[in-house]
Amino acid sequence: MNQSQKHIDRKRLVILGGGISGMGAAMLGAQKGYDVFLSDGGDLGSAFAKALQKHSITYESGGHSMDKILDASLVVKSPGIPDTAAMILKIKSEGIEVISEIEFASRFTEENIIAVTGANGKTTVTSLIDHILNVAELDHTTGGNIGKSFAQQVFEGESENRLLEVSSFQLDGITSFKPHIAIILNITPDHLDRYDYKFENYVASKMRITMNQDENDYLIYNIDDIAITDAIEKLDIKAQLIPFSMERELKTGACLLDNNIHINTHNSVFTMPTEKLSIKGKHNTANAMAASTASKLLQIRKETIRQSLTSFEGVEHRLENVLKINKVQYINDSKATNVNATYYALDTMEQPTVWIVGGVDKGNNYSELYSLVNRNVKAIVCLGEDNSKIVEAFGNCVEQMVETSSMEDAVRVAYKLAQAGDNVLLSPACASFDLFKNYEDRGRQFKNAVRGL
The missing domain is CATH 3.40.1190.10 (Mur-like, catalytic domain)
Structure with missing residues (x-):
């Protein structure tokens, strides 16, 4: 029996990544009669580990056992793992099908x-x-x-x-x-x-x-x-x-x-x-x-x-009005993880705006924001480990630009820069992974910092 035939005849499902999609795929796979093994390269949360144990699903965390992974008849991978990852290329070279969780679910x-x-x-x-x-x-x-x-x-x-x-x-x-x-x-x-x-x-x-x-x-x-x-x-x-x-x-x-x-x-x-x-x-x-x-x-x-x-009341972290303090409106747009999303946010600002921006740049072209920054932004607060690209892009657009490395610091600086009638807008145009777990964590930290003013 050749390798690819072996994979067709057995129902051994390997899940790569123990996040929300991986957990769902693991439980559905077990329900549908697969022998399921979940492998997570990082730390598996205690709630996820308990759920896997409850459904008698075997798993590992903190690394990947390739011998167990290559014993799969089907692999469902986390969206966070790129197709170019060495592990994925090796799995595919063995004739094992690799699909996403939405594909796996749609088959049932x-x-x-x-x-x-x-x-x-x-x-x-x-x-x-x-x-x-x-x-x-x-x-x-x-x-x-x-x-x-x-x-x-x-x-x-x-x-x-x-x-x-x-x-x-x-x-x-x-x-x-x-x-x-x-x-x-x-x-x-x-x-x-x-x-x-x-x-x-x-x-x-x-x-x-x-x-x-x-x-x-x-x-x-x-x-x-x-x-x-x-x-x-x-x-x-x-x-x-x-x-x-x-x-x-x-x-x-x-x-x-x-x-x-x-x-x-x-x-x-x-x-x-x-x-x-x-x-x-x-x-x-x-x-x-x-x-x-x-x-x-x-x-x-x-x-x-x-x-x-x-x-309809809108979505958390998307142009979400947080509080008005001393006639300054604080707006949480943490979900704006790219330039286009921030374009929409800046375009809706009708008052002078202190803009909090920065994070992990994903190949951004900031030039399309110039006209909106010139029109609507009075000051920029940079929030990231490396703000050089933002400083270079907007240094000549505003009179005041301050670099910060924590949300509390960014909000305190914005508070000092803003005057009655202004907006303070968190719209990062970047991913959050340098200082935060995700955009939700970034947005909640912003709201907490505003409430702490």
Whole structure:
């Protein structure tokens, strides 16, 4: 029996990475009759270890035992492990299939999948659709790149609809994952360090969301985004194309008409005044368009969609108003881990702004922020281990720039620089891993520091 045949005949599942997605895949694998082994190169949290023990799943942490890993018939890897990692290349060279957790979960469900991707806005759109589905009392689960993993959802039981936020890293590991409704919000340079610093590789990764769709499925996409429209022209997409636009009038799809969101699908029209949206800013109008279009395709009543769009409260760490102190508004936008997300944030600032920026640079081009910084930013507080690129980019744009290396220090400096009527905005444009566990940790530390002023 050759090596690849051995892998087909047995059901030994190896999970690489013990995070939320790995735990979900491990429990689902055990439920479906696999002999499961989980291997985590770092420290496995005590709660995760207890969950694995409860389900009698064998595991290791603090390193990888290649002999045990290469005994797999199937490997599910964490989105954080790149395809170029030596371990992954070795596994694939042995003829063992390596997939992502969303691909693994999708093999055990025929349910309706709504999947949202994009460089920016995907958490807001996923959360907004979730809110609409809750108001409509539609049977669904929500998760993926946020909240519960897809595998965890499938493990816990059936549901008519699976709403998922999906990242490019998750899409890289799919072969048959097939959403009924796929949404691509935008594609701007992000995570280029994982894609050989080639934007076209990142675009190709995002477009995988539609690769298995057929003519009964829908692709909702931003027709204003040149990267998306160019990709659509080159690809043989089978899904029904539903565009949305902030810039042009569309006969089919979603657009702006006389300050109203106007959506026409299947000869049925939905309208909603933009002034009644609970979340403000041009980018959020586009987000509302995408979420409303998906909800309309799910045949949710128009009045329910309108009601939901007026009552949605937004997402933590995304332009989140924290406190107003001495007439200065403190805003937490820690989720802005790339330049494009920060562009949206700076564009919504209507008062002079003290901007807290910095972290792990992922190949950022800051030049597109110059006009907004010149217009809206009065002072910059750098927050990172290495602020040289930010200092070089914006040193001539503002009169005051201060370097800091802790959140408490950054907030104290911003407090001194701000005057009544100003904003203090944390919108880092960078990943958080130099000083924080993740963007959530960074955002919570910001809120705690503000509350401690």
